[in-house]
Amino acid sequence: MARLQLDSVQKRFGEGDDSVLAVDDLSVDVADGEFLVLVGPSGCGKSTTLRMVAGLETITDGEVRLDGEVMNERGPAERDIAMVFQSYALYPHMTVRNNMRFGLEESTDLDDETIDDRVESTAELLEITDLLARKPGALSGGQRQRVALGRAIVREPKAFLMDEPLSNLDAKLRSQMRTELQQLQADLETTTVYVTHDQTEAMTMADRVAILDGGELQQVATPLEAYHRPANRFVAGFIGEPSMNFVDCSVAGETLVADDFAYPLDAASDSVGEGVGSLDETAGVTLGIRPEDVAVVEVDGGDGDSAAPTGGRRAVTDDSLPDDVDASHAFAATVGVVEPMGDENVVHLALDDGPELVATVDGLRRVREGRRVTVGLPSNAIHVFDAESGEAVRNRSLEAAALDAARV
Amino acid sequence: MSTDATSRPSIAGVDVSRVALYAALLGMVAFYLAPLESGLATAFKTPAGFRTTTPFALPPVGEFTVDAWGTAFDRLGTGLTNSALMAVPATVLSALFGSLAAYGLTNLDWRGQVGVLMLFVAGVFIPYQAVLVPLTQFWSFVDLAGRLPISAVDRYEGLINLSITHVAYGVPICTVLFRSYYATIDDEMLEAARLDGASAATIYRRIVLPLSVPIFAVTLIYQFTQIWNDLLFAIVLVSDPSNQVVTVALNQLQGSFVQQYNLQMAGAFVAALPTLAVYVLFGEQFAKGVAGET
Numbered sequence: 001m002a003r004l005q006l007d008s009v010q011k012r013f014g015e016g017d018d019s020v021l022a023v024d025d026l027s028v029d030v031a032d033g034e035f036l037v038l039v040g041p042s043g044c045g046k047s048t049t050l051r052m053v054a055g056l057e058t059i060t061d062g063e064v065r066l067d068g069e070v071m072n073e074r075g076p077a078e079r080d081i082a083m084v085f086q087s088y089a090l091y092p093h094m095t096v097r098n099n100m101r102f103g104l105e106e107s108t109d110l111d112d113e114t115i116d117d118r119v120e121s122t123a124e125l126l127e128i129t130d131l132l133a134r135k136p137g138a139l140s141g142g143q144r145q146r147v148a149l150g151r152a153i154v155r156e157p158k159a160f161l162m163d164e165p166l167s168n169l170d171a172k173l174r175s176q177m178r179t180e181l182q183q184l185q186a187d188l189e190t191t192t193v194y195v196t197h198d199q200t201e202a203m204t205m206a207d208r209v210a211i212l213d214g215g216e217l218q219q220v221a222t223p224l225e226a227y228h229r230p231a232n233r234f235v236a237g238f239i240g241e242p243s244m245n246f247v248d249c250s251v252a253g254e255t256l257v258a259d260d261f262a263y264p265l266d267a268a269s270d271s272v273g274e275g276v277g278s279l280d281e282t283a284g285v286t287l288g289i290r291p292e293d294v295a296v297v298e299v300d301g302g303d304g305d306s307a308a309p310t311g312g313r314r315a316v317t318d319d320s321l322p323d324d325v326d327a328s329h330a331f332a333a334t335v336g337v338v339e340p341m342g343d344e345n346v347v348h349l350a351l352d353d354g355p356e357l358v359a360t361v362d363g364l365r366r367v368r369e370g371r372r373v374t375v376g377l378p379s380n381a382i383h384v385f386d387a388e389s390g391e392a393v394r395n396r397s398l399e400a401a402a403l404d405a406a407r408v
Numbered sequence: 409m410s411t412d413a414t415s416r417p418s419i420a421g422v423d424v425s426r427v428a429l430y431a432a433l434l435g436m437v438a439f440y441l442a443p444l445e446s447g448l449a450t451a452f453k454t455p456a457g458f459r460t461t462t463p464f465a466l467p468p469v470g471e472f473t474v475d476a477w478g479t480a481f482d483r484l485g486t487g488l489t490n491s492a493l494m495a496v497p498a499t500v501l502s503a504l505f506g507s508l509a510a511y512g513l514t515n516l517d518w519r520g521q522v523g524v525l526m527l528f529v530a531g532v533f534i535p536y537q538a539v540l541v542p543l544t545q546f547w548s549f550v551d552l553a554g555r556l557p558i559s560a561v562d563r564y565e566g567l568i569n570l571s572i573t574h575v576a577y578g579v580p581i582c583t584v585l586f587r588s589y590y591a592t593i594d595d596e597m598l599e600a601a602r603l604d605g606a607s608a609a610t611i612y613r614r615i616v617l618p619l620s621v622p623i624f625a626v627t628l629i630y631q632f633t634q635i636w637n638d639l640l641f642a643i644v645l646v647s648d649p650s651n652q653v654v655t656v657a658l659n660q661l662q663g664s665f666v667q668q669y670n671l672q673m674a675g676a677f678v679a680a681l682p683t684l685a686v687y688v689l690f691g692e693q694f695a696k697g698v699a700g701e702t
């Protein structure tokens with residue numbers, strides 16, 4: 001158990017002009033017992049970062065400290081860190097028992113009896129006692145995953161590093177292992193750095209997520225904070241499934257304009273979103289809104305079993321939209337493809353004014369392709385990003401207390 | 409037969425393409441086995457027998473004998489022992505060194521690796537004829553028996569020189585064979601071992617070596633056959649008749665006036681027996697190694 005600090009860590013592959021900067025000036029402070037998830041698209045440097053912490057890659061610049069001690073010059077064996085690999089990396093010629101013993105035999109002076117005890121109790125914890133005499137070749141993917149975890153846990157290291165450990169499992173087993181792993185980490189209270197490209201894993205498991213892109217750290221925050229208060233457009237688009245809707249706009253006074261589409265920010269009835277910065281008239285901005293915040297209302301009714309309020313036969317109506325949507329934030333649209341997910345429908349919408357949006361609506365609501373609808377974009381749910389830097393200029397308004405209360 | 413013959417050309421229910429396939433296969437088997445059969449048949453004939461019959465005909469009644477085998481065993485006995493004394497250590501050592509070198513060149517990371525690997529690859533292509541003279545000069549300069557006054561060294565000097573020479577010239581090809589196998593080893597597994605606290609040497613001993621059994625079988629069979637069958641180095645490097653290896657002894661079965669084909673054939677089979685035995689012993693592992701199974 002230890003605090004893990006990455007201080008301005010940099011990794012450069014190659015030398016001279018051919019060199020590639022894989023990780024640039026990355027600083028993260030992982031508290032003792034914290035579960036930090038490094039997430040990002042492939043090639044963002046997350047695995048490289050993990051490997052630098054493990055000692056499998058040299059650190060070009062900066063410092064990695066574990067419990068205050070600088071790890072840069074230490075070999076992987078001297079860091080007291082255990083790693084779980086994507087391929088499980090079990091020793092195929094050894095039984096599960098010997099796989100788990102190996103680390104203890106090589107890294108400690110424990111006598112055989114103590115090693116046996118530790119292996120047995122770890123096997124019990126992971127419910128793999130029956131498998132101890134088997135070899136990895138005779139195990140299923142899920143079982144191998146458990147053994148790989150067991151091999152890490154049995155060493156009782158200062159920190160766990162996990163490199164996409166669940167990505168080789170089928171979807172069902174993955175979500176089950178996700179919960180189990182979370183529980184295990186909470187029980188063991190071991191500092192953990194977990195690398196994944198899957199934002200669902202990041203959201204569900206992490207105490208905090210660190211989002212990386214192009215070797216640069218974008219944001220370190222709790223999952224909900226990253227979701228509701230993304231630091232920039234990349235984070236906003238990466239976290240959340242389906243992705244946030246983006247509309248590139250220019251600023252005209254207090255109105256966001258994209259061709260025929262106009263979104264006034266100064267409507268009197270709106271509760272104003274949290275301003276992070278003021279809008280610059282000269283620069284372009286990107287309007288962002290999450291699919292679940294897009295209100296969809298049927299226009300022409302006639303769909304008797306629609307659970308949504310229908311707005312009669314008027315072309316655009318505002319009295320059927322949620323109260324917090326101003327009339328100026330309602331737009332006429334046509335429904336495109338509808339993807340039923342069961343619990344929700346993912347609805348693709350084409351606004352008459354140009355932009356195309358994705359909305360999620362209740363799974364029991366019937367929304368048909370080709371229907372005319374009214375789309376409401378509540379101003380308290382919109383995000384505004386600087387088009388050039390991608391920085392968030394304005395995030396959705398949210399009671400800070402709500403975010404804190406949701407923090408687990 | 410009749411069930412799958414519906415879609416294929418068949419005559420009276422017999423699949424034509426299948427018949428052709430078996431005929432071709434049988435032809436090839438006959439082609440490959442004919443020399444062996446002729447050799448075996450000749451080895452069991454009396455001198456009168458092999459003069460009066462064609463080589464591949466079986467020994468006629470009255471002309472069958474095992475005398476040639478007895479003589480062959482007698483005259484090749486020392487050679488067989490010497491060959492075994494020379495070939496077994498040379499095979500094992502060249503495979504072991506090749507394995508170690510391949511591990512260092514494939515699974516470890518250090519500067520100048522590529523240059524060293526190039527030298528090993530170049531070593532594979534050294535023509536033995538080109539190094540005969542420097543090699544003999546080298547061994548006369550080394551003078552093992554003179555430097556190590558031990559009776560065993562003195563007695564087997566030729567064999568020791570020959571053995572070391574084979575190890576040296578065998579290491580490059582062994583390294584290349586092992587390298588292609590070690591390149592398939594999961595890097596993450598070796599990294600896991602490093603994180604588990606194992607040193608490079610421990611990883612070799614506890615993980616890489618146990619996983620190398622199939623490729624060891626391939627290399628051992630290959631090297632043993634090469635070294636056992638070598639005649640060139642044996643003729644040039646071994647002068648002492650008591651150190652004569654089996655290939656040289658076999659060569660001397662060739663009489664100067666009368667060709668005793670039966671004796672030569674029996675001798676050839678006797679000399680080849682150990683390599684056959686090695687194939688039988690390691691055959692299963694050999695197949696795995698060639699298939700590249702880990």
